[in-house]
Amino acid sequence: MPQRRIALAPPAAFSLDLRVPGSKSLTNRALLVAALAEGESLLQGALVAEDAEVMRVALVQLGARIEEREAGPAGAVLAVRGVAGRWPVAGAELDVRLSGTAVRFLTAAVCLGRGRFRLDGTERMRERPIEDQLEALRGLGVDARSEHGSGCPPVVIDADGLPGGTVTVSGDRSSQYLSGLLLAAPYARDPLTVAVGGVLQSKPFVDVTLAVMRAFGAEVERDGYRTFHVPTGAYRARTYRVEGDAMAAGYFWAAAALSGGRATTRGLGSASVQGDMALLDVLAEMGCTVERDDDAIHVSGPAHGRLRGGRFDLNAFPDQAQTLAVLALGASEPVHIDDVWNLRIKETDRLRALATELQRLGARVEERRDGLSVWPLDGAPRPSVVATYGDHRMAMAFALAGVRWPGIVIDDPGCVAKTYPGFWTDLASAGVGAEAVA
Numbered sequence: 001m002p003q004r005r006i007a008l009a010p011p012a013a014f015s016l017d018l019r020v021p022g023s024k025s026l027t028n029r030a031l032l033v034a035a036l037a038e039g040e041s042l043l044q045g046a047l048v049a050e051d052a053e054v055m056r057v058a059l060v061q062l063g064a065r066i067e068e069r070e071a072g073p074a075g076a077v078l079a080v081r082g083v084a085g086r087w088p089v090a091g092a093e094l095d096v097r098l099s100g101t102a103v104r105f106l107t108a109a110v111c112l113g114r115g116r117f118r119l120d121g122t123e124r125m126r127e128r129p130i131e132d133q134l135e136a137l138r139g140l141g142v143d144a145r146s147e148h149g150s151g152c153p154p155v156v157i158d159a160d161g162l163p164g165g166t167v168t169v170s171g172d173r174s175s176q177y178l179s180g181l182l183l184a185a186p187y188a189r190d191p192l193t194v195a196v197g198g199v200l201q202s203k204p205f206v207d208v209t210l211a212v213m214r215a216f217g218a219e220v221e222r223d224g225y226r227t228f229h230v231p232t233g234a235y236r237a238r239t240y241r242v243e244g245d246a247m248a249a250g251y252f253w254a255a256a257a258l259s260g261g262r263a264t265t266r267g268l269g270s271a272s273v274q275g276d277m278a279l280l281d282v283l284a285e286m287g288c289t290v291e292r293d294d295d296a297i298h299v300s301g302p303a304h305g306r307l308r309g310g311r312f313d314l315n316a317f318p319d320q321a322q323t324l325a326v327l328a329l330g331a332s333e334p335v336h337i338d339d340v341w342n343l344r345i346k347e348t349d350r351l352r353a354l355a356t357e358l359q360r361l362g363a364r365v366e367e368r369r370d371g372l373s374v375w376p377l378d379g380a381p382r383p384s385v386v387a388t389y390g391d392h393r394m395a396m397a398f399a400l401a402g403v404r405w406p407g408i409v410i411d412d413p414g415c416v417a418k419t420y421p422g423f424w425t426d427l428a429s430a431g432v433g434a435e436a437v438a
Contacts, residue, residue: 004412005409005438006434007408007437008399009406010402010406013259014255015263018264019244019265019267020244020266020268022074022242023242023245023246024419025245025247026242031059033212034240035082036085036109036184037080037236038236039237041082041238041239041240042240044239045267047245048071050097051101054102058106059080062083062089062094062110066080085112086187087110090114093118095120096120096125097122103119103125103155106119106180107137107180108133109180111159111184112188114159114161116156119154126152128345129345131151131152132169133169134151143157161189164192168196171196171197171200175206178209178228182194182230186218187232187234195227208273210222215238216236216240217235243272243274246274247274250323253265254323254324254327255427257286258326259404260303260304264299265297266296270294271294278317279320279323285312286308287302288301305330306331308331308332309335310335310336311336314337315338319346319393321337321340321350321354322393322394322398323397323400326400327400328374328375329374333376337373337374341369348391357384358374363376380405380406380407382407385410388413392418
């Protein structure tokens with residue numbers, strides 16, 4: 001049977017006002033921390049999507065109790081009864097599917113238990129590196145290994161608690177290796193000091209980790225992004241509100257930018273801790289009007305969506321590279337995206353996938369090891385079926401082209417369920433036509 005596709009049609013005028021789903025980054029961190037705490041926590045506005053479900057199922061397997069008390073488009077209320085820092089099960093087989101946060105956070109967290117823990121996922125997950133994190137755990141005395149010796153999942157941990165001490169973890173590939181160690185650290189047998197080797201990627205996500213830990217009562221001493229010291233202690237159960245997902249909101253800000261329309265996203269505002277909020281600065285530099293309130297962001301695109309180009313270092317928020325690359329199609333000069341080489345080890349090789357699909361639309365693209373340059377189109381893109389490579393962010397980013405130009409068809413639109421199941425419905429609420437086709 002032919003794979004289901006969505007054909008998009010631009011609206012007469014793009015205008016949107018909605019509350020975005022809960023942040024995936026905050027949801028998965030808060031789920032793990034609440035599961036480790038003693039007592040019952042309430043997580044309000046938690047993301048309802050595949051990545052969060054992967055984490056929920058795994059934590060229940062490990063012995064936490066999680067009850068969904070309310071659910072809606074803007075998130076769920078989850079009651080999480082924690083295990084007081086010690087998993088009560090004698091081992092587990094955990095399916096992390098394609099969730100990078102789940103595999104990296106749980107790889108460290110299962111070390112707090114006793115027994116054999118195995119983490120596996122999809123075929124693509126078996127290609128995603130994790131050896132740097134395993135090496136750090138072995139440096140602490142943990143029996144941690146890649147089952148096939150590939151440096152990728154499946155991961156096998158023969159756990160006997162997490163020793164403390166001092167260890168170095170590489171930051172060159174992902175900040176999630178560091179975040180995983182920090183999230184588990186309060187329950188180590190002794191205080192844990194983690195030094196970062198190399199250049200730490202995506203630094204704002206470490207700030208998100210520390211903010212969630214602090215909210216649940218764990219303090220971390222730090223020397224910038226070089227060393228982190230976590231004393232032994234415990235998380236305290238509490239009520240915690242998950243703010244809206246800045247990454248999800250970014251698609252609608254960008255849609256307003258490219259179409260010359262307006263988008264208001266609610267559920268996150270000027271005090272957000274999320275690194276993806278930096279996309280707003282990029283959009284302002286490209287010619288958009290940006291307003292920030294306590295609980296809302298408003299973005300208006302320039303007339304006719306004619307954006308300025310430029311050179312942008314996206315290392316701190318690399319997942320926005322796909323969004324920015326599609327925006328480049330409507331810019332007045334080239335857009336150069338730098339310092340995002342780790343996009344090659346995401347759900348797909350995102351730099352290669354971006355170059356391929358942008359060229360399919362008729363754009364001139366220069367692919368580099370750690371970035372991409374995109375020249376604006378002279379007119380409309382070629383009508384095309386955009387391949388998504390099973391990557392939710394490819395689907396949502398290329399949907400932006402369909403907000404401005406006709407003839408854009410997105411293959412495998414269901415892949416957005418990984419982080420944003422309601423994306424197509426919310427996009428249609430702004431007047432964008434979205435018709436399922438064979």
